[in-house]
Amino acid sequence: MVTSGENAAGDTRGQALTLEALTAAILILAAIGFALQMTAVTPLSASTSSQHVENQLQSSSQGVLGSAADSGALHEAVLFWNTTEQEFHNVSGDEQFYRSGAPSNDFGNATDQVFSDRNVAYNVFVHYQTEDGVETQQMVRQGEPSDHAVSASRTIELTDDHRIVKKDGSLNQTLSELDDDEFYIPQQDEDNAHYNLVRVEVVAWRI
Amino acid sequence: MANLGSNRRSDRGQIILVAAFLLAVTFVVLALVVNSAIFTENLATRDDVAGSHDALDHRAEVQASVGTALTSINNENGTDLSDKKGNLSKSIDNISQAGGLHQSTQGRLVDVNWDSSDSEEGVRIYQNNASRNFSSDSRDDDWVLTDSGNFDVRNFQMNITEPEEELFPLGGSEPFRLVANDTSDGDIEWNMTVEYDGSLPTGEGLVVNVDHPNHDEVSCTHELEDDAGFVLLDVTGASIDGESCHALSQLQDEDGTPMWFGEGVDEYQIEFQNADSIQGTYSFVGDDSMSTTGADDHPEDPDEAIYSVTVDYEFYTSQVAYETDIRVAPGEVPS
Amino acid sequence: MSPSLFDRSRPTDRSVSVALGYVLVLGISTILISGLLIAGGNFVEDNRERVIDSEMKVIGNHIAGNMEQVDRMVTASEDNMGDGPERAHINQSFQRLVTGSSYTVQVVDGDPPQVVLRSSDPEVTVHVNMTVQTDVEERTVSGGKISVYYDDSGSDGKLVITSA
Numbered sequence: 128m129v130t131s132g133e134n135a136a137g138d139t140r141g142q143a144l145t146l147e148a149l150t151a152a153i154l155i156l157a158a159i160g161f162a163l164q165m166t167a168v169t170p171l172s173a174s175t176s177s178q179h180v181e182n183q184l185q186s187s188s189q190g191v192l193g194s195a196a197d198s199g200a201l202h203e204a205v206l207f208w209n210t211t212e213q214e215f216h217n218v219s220g221d222e223q224f225y226r227s228g229a230p231s232n233d234f235g236n237a238t239d240q241v242f243s244d245r246n247v248a249y250n251v252f253v254h255y256q257t258e259d260g261v262e263t264q265q266m267v268r269q270g271e272p273s274d275h276a277v278s279a280s281r282t283i284e285l286t287d288d289h290r291i292v293k294k295d296g297s298l299n300q301t302l303s304e305l306d307d308d309e310f311y312i313p314q315q316d317e318d319n320a321h322y323n324l325v326r327v328e329v330v331a332w333r334i
Numbered sequence: 335m336a337n338l339g340s341n342r343r344s345d346r347g348q349i350i351l352v353a354a355f356l357l358a359v360t361f362v363v364l365a366l367v368v369n370s371a372i373f374t375e376n377l378a379t380r381d382d383v384a385g386s387h388d389a390l391d392h393r394a395e396v397q398a399s400v401g402t403a404l405t406s407i408n409n410e411n412g413t414d415l416s417d418k419k420g421n422l423s424k425s426i427d428n429i430s431q432a433g434g435l436h437q438s439t440q441g442r443l444v445d446v447n448w449d450s451s452d453s454e455e456g457v458r459i460y461q462n463n464a465s466r467n468f469s470s471d472s473r474d475d476d477w478v479l480t481d482s483g484n485f486d487v488r489n490f491q492m493n494i495t496e497p498e499e500e501l502f503p504l505g506g507s508e509p510f511r512l513v514a515n516d517t518s519d520g521d522i523e524w525n526m527t528v529e530y531d532g533s534l535p536t537g538e539g540l541v542v543n544v545d546h547p548n549h550d551e552v553s554c555t556h557e558l559e560d561d562a563g564f565v566l567l568d569v570t571g572a573s574i575d576g577e578s579c580h581a582l583s584q585l586q587d588e589d590g591t592p593m594w595f596g597e598g599v600d601e602y603q604i605e606f607q608n609a610d611s612i613q614g615t616y617s618f619v620g621d622d623s624m625s626t627t628g629a630d631d632h633p634e635d636p637d638e639a640i641y642s643v644t645v646d647y648e649f650y651t652s653q654v655a656y657e658t659d660i661r662v663a664p665g666e667v668p669s
Numbered sequence: 670m671s672p673s674l675f676d677r678s679r680p681t682d683r684s685v686s687v688a689l690g691y692v693l694v695l696g697i698s699t700i701l702i703s704g705l706l707i708a709g710g711n712f713v714e715d716n717r718e719r720v721i722d723s724e725m726k727v728i729g730n731h732i733a734g735n736m737e738q739v740d741r742m743v744t745a746s747e748d749n750m751g752d753g754p755e756r757a758h759i760n761q762s763f764q765r766l767v768t769g770s771s772y773t774v775q776v777v778d779g780d781p782p783q784v785v786l787r788s789s790d791p792e793v794t795v796h797v798n799m800t801v802q803t804d805v806e807e808r809t810v811s812g813g814k815i816s817v818y819y820d821d822s823g824s825d826g827k828l829v830i831t832s833a
Contacts, residue, residue: 661749
């Protein structure tokens with residue numbers, strides 16, 4: 128819209144105008160580019176590692192442990208030990224713990240029902256007290272946990288008159304009658320009823 | 335602005351530039367707003383403060399652990415009260431120290447303390463001989479175990495051996511009956527019968543019937559495993575072999591009618607009837623209002639026992655604190 | 670559109686005065702562009718209010734959750750011992766500003782008790798219900814670090830909220 132007849136000043140002005148228009152365009156584009164980078168993947172985006180999945184897995188793990196502790200199944204699982212072979216009952220393979228399957232007791236049935244049907248793998252640890260601090264015995268190992276595994280724990284008390292459980296579920300000797308090397312959990316203190324305080328930990332993750 | 339007079343065109347260019355600048359500022363502010371929205375979504379997914387649920391969960395664990403130790407100590411026959419208290423005090427110290435160690439690996443400070451004067455004393459009545467029926471020392475089949483009084487009883491457990499042979503079959507006239515009898519008023523009593531039923535579709539079972547003044551009789555059935563040889567009946571804990579029995583706890587009707595031991599009677603004495611129709615061991619602990627001076631002879635002398643203890647529980651994390659007393663009385667009936 | 674430099678026609682041929690032309694061009698473009706900016710500003714403000722609303726809802730729900738948890742701790746002690754705990758509190762840090770605006774948190778007793786959050790700059794109010802069995806004390810605190818604790822110094826125990 129330059130009116131014809133403008134003097135030579137319009138020439139240089141044209142370049143300045145272009146420059147200003149270009150600057151304006153670059154400014155807007157840069158601002159839009161900056162703004163678009165603000166959108167991001169949030170923890171609620173659907174994926175196997177979504178926060179909701181983790182929270183739900185935590186709740187169901189806690190629930191399984193709680194109901195097992197109330198019904199006595201957790202005590203039975205911790206005491207489900209073969210004193211001659213120094214391993215849990217019905218373990219396949221060379222290790223002391225269960226691989227890929229669940230223990231063949233009520234606690235194993237419960238975890239099987241809650242986890243295996245839903246494509247969740249889990250490891251179970253038993254933490255117990257020794258003179259040198261807290262040591263760990265693995266009960267179930269189904270693999271290496273992913274980055275988004277959750278952990279739930281339950282503490283139970285073992286007393287001297289609790290009994291080792293045999294393969295068929297019946298009761299055997301009391302803990303105080305056992306020798307030191309027959310059971311993986313040592314007696315913490317001899318002159319009272321307390322045998323040991325044990326923490327059962329379940330680590331679960333979605334596969 | 336360029337010279338207004340001669341070159342109007344330049345004004346437009348610079349207005350466009352200013353407008354572009356202001357729009358860019360708008361976009362940046364929008365970006366801040368969107369950033370806040372994303373942060374909000376993130377905040378919404380976060381779990382509650384770490385340890386806030388565990389303060390309460392661990393309280394239940396401590397209650398259960400101390401209860402386990404208390405039951406084990408009470409079951410030691412022939413020890414007197416001060417021995418039991420000393421044993422319990424050391425056990426609780428061990429539990430506190432071990433529990434504190436476990437919890438400290440998760441970043442929490444937990445302490446459990448017991449002052450041995452903080453306890454209720456009681457009496458434990460029991461029979462340890464698993465091949466004997468529930469009759470009194472002088473072989474009476476209907477006998478009275480305690481004096482009449484307003485007392486509480488907890489952890490009433492029966493280990494019934496050889497149920498197929500010893501229990502009375504269903505429909506028989508004289509099944510074993512446990513009675514909480516209010517002697518002041520003739521018919522008022524809470525009672526429970528235990529019978530054997532060999533005709534269940536799935537095999538053989540145990541039938542428990544409970545009756546009390548405020549409700550009709552209710553029964554529950556438990557299937558026996560083959561060749562089990564024994565059944566564990568927890569009267570105050572309302573379970574048979576670990577499986578819960580609604581006839582001993584609470585019905586699932588509109589009012590949630592309670593059926594617990596001693597429901598419907600205030601003052602009572604505990605009686606066994608047809609004690610030859612059952613065999614095994616039994617044990618229960620009563621508080622200090624329970625006495626046995628006027629009762630029939632027990633097969634084993636009642637022991638001094640600890641009825642309940644009150645421990646001091648502390649739970650601290652950097653953001654949560656919970657300090658309270660916990661009264662531990664394992665197997666007590668809800669009031 | 671480039672004028673021939675050798676053209677000799679002058680602007681005055683167009684019989685439009687300089688001032689009017691100037692006013693028209695400048696005015697129209699200013700009006701158009703400021704219209705664009707006002708619309709943009711309103712858009713941002715609208716979205717800001719929405720984000721503040723959802724942020725305060727999230728914060729309010731967290732605070733209500735903490736109060737319900739402390740209430741559960743208190744009722745557990747009361748059911749077991751007949752008396753409340755000696756101490757029960759939960760602290761949590763929230764952001765001090767929601768999208769650039771400060772806010773206040775108020776606990777209102779009622780049926781049901783509520784946590785009310787109000788932001789100051791765009792005035793947005795959010796109500797969150799909570800279910801508690803213990804009494805609550807009515808109090809207003811500013812956003813930021815919030816502590817919910819059980820206070821049994823009075824005749825009945827109460828849940829109190831305070832800035833930590």
